[in-house]
Amino acid sequence: MTIKDIARECGVGISTVSRVLNNKPDVSEEVRKKVLAAVETNGYIPNNSARDLVKSRSDAIGVVVRGTGNLFFSDMLKVIAAEIDRRGYDMILRFLATDEDEVKAGAILEREKKLRGLLFLGGRFNYTPAEMSLIGVPYVCCSYTNSFGTLRESDFSSVSIDDFKTAYEAVSVLIAAGHSRIAAFFDACDDHSISELRYDGYCAALKKNGIPVDPALVVQTGGFEMEDGYRSMKSLIESGAGFTAAFVEADMMAIAAIKALHDCHKRVPEDCSVIAIDGLKLSEYTSPTLTTMIQPGEEIARESVRILMDMIEKGIEGVHLRPEAHLRNGGSVCSRQL
Amino acid sequence: MTIKDIARECGVGISTVSRVLNNKPDVSEEVRKKVLAAVETNGYIPNNSARDLVKSRSDAIGVVVRGTGNLFFSDMLKVIAAEIDRRGYDMILRFLATDEDEVKAGAILEREKKLRGLLFLGGRFNYTPAEMSLIGVPYVCCSYTNSFGTLRESDFSSVSIDDFKTAYEAVSVLIAAGHSRIAAFFDACDDHSISELRYDGYCAALKKNGIPVDPALVVQTGGFEMEDGYRSMKSLIESGAGFTAAFVEADMMAIAAIKALHDCHKRVPEDCSVIAIDGLKLSEYTSPTLTTMIQPGEEIARESVRILMDMIEKGIEGVHLRPEAHLRNGGSVCSRQL
């Protein structure tokens, strides 16, 4: 069933059907109705490949999300969708597994859909100019940056918290509460990515306060899953290393780490305080409520779209926004009895 | 940059480039290398729209997922992807917001990608034959069924737990533990969907045990979000209705409901037992571990793909599998002191 079939059935030309389908004017009401009826009864659906192929440019923004189960992203996505729609653009959404290449996916999408711009949610921190030359439209990195790459600042935009600073602040909260034996959990400490930045923030906060970094208290979890957080906390406890607080680089892992503490008959926060980074809605519903640095997801989403639009419509150069993360004072941190 | 440009640059014909790109034989090693080099240096990416348009049939399975943040689906997806790949097919994944129409999306995808079959994760329970006639390939409803629709059983397949029975069993666990004042939380009770089935199961279990259904203990949450669970439990507590246990139709809401109980200084399970349905990984990491009916997600995923393949390759008729949900004895249910 193609546009040709509909045209034949209605005894009109194929371009007339096209006009009706695309809500163009210059079609008599009578013909319009006849065509619409034929479309309905035949269950005709236009072929998008053909449409995209002939189109020389669309008003679409591509959104490439890496990591399906990422709750933080799924909250941001709603805001992004609304913002893009409000500005009269279409949104083309693609989800990628964590092991897929977001740049390649973005480049494919750009050509296929003749995109005007791209939004990346989740990606590597070390893009090179050569690599990004595949992307021919303005793009914004949402909630991450290019700290370890060689991109020129003016060539792209990014909106994300300052990971180093946020980790620094989180650990400082613990120190201010009297803790000095502070365990820490990171995916990895030298992966040239978000975890390295947060690890550096952790170390800086300790040093600033004259506390040596004890390697025995730093655990590399090898992932961001709950299993990783649980297993890591459990093995740290079993190692016998003494600590009164823990900094966990992500809410999900922190929730699992707290479970591990409970399973080892340690109370939170009495026996061990826990602080994290993210501010997922989910972590409000644990007991105790997780104390965490809240990433302003809504702001990140809104500003990302705004900046992208400015790049597209006004041709501005890359902008790099660093909104503040704010402490949510849950119940998982308490002062150390001195 | 098109295939034509690459051809010109290499001084070869356009079909030769096509052959190289698609790994066809009958290309001299020398030419192959030259083409590949040109592709690389130019950052050429084939246009998928053009490819799809000319292709008359693919070996692709479409997977349409409704509900981005659904953790249950994101676990199943990994298994589905692996199974499809193992059988030599490609998987085309589309995520939909909860308010989008999965049937229409499936129909579009089918035409665009020339699909061999479709897998729906999440959808309505009341399809009609007219509506589904848009779909021209075999399809399987994963983790839901057509209980309220008019489809012929032989025209489609489904793999899901028996929602009525599973709810019945969950409530029976509570009753067996000595509870009779059992609150219950559903999205809605008469929406011709999953919630209605589970509500019916709740009622049946009570009646079977001579316990009247008290409308004051049945709460319609108006959604599946954590907010919905929290708010609903809170208002039930404030209503002053007495109850010693709660059946919640989904893990996420149950987690939030438990938080509400805690916030009202009620202990779980001592003051109120809680049981749910789902078996999310997440609910293992709450304290206490949630007692819940585990949906065999992996089995559902694996069997769905298997059945779809049988429909495609062997032309079998619709199959309807009802794998068992199993009780996970967490710590959120205890016996009522009589």
Next chain:
DNA sequence: CTGAAAGCGCTAACAC
């Protein structure tokens, strides 16, 4: 207002 015709970029015969 409406139809004919020229591609969009690619694959798959079909010739050579």
Next chain:
DNA sequence: GTGTTAGCGCTTTCAG
């Protein structure tokens, strides 16, 4: 082995 060519289904000039 390799090039030429005919569409895939659609939008968009350009005539009428």
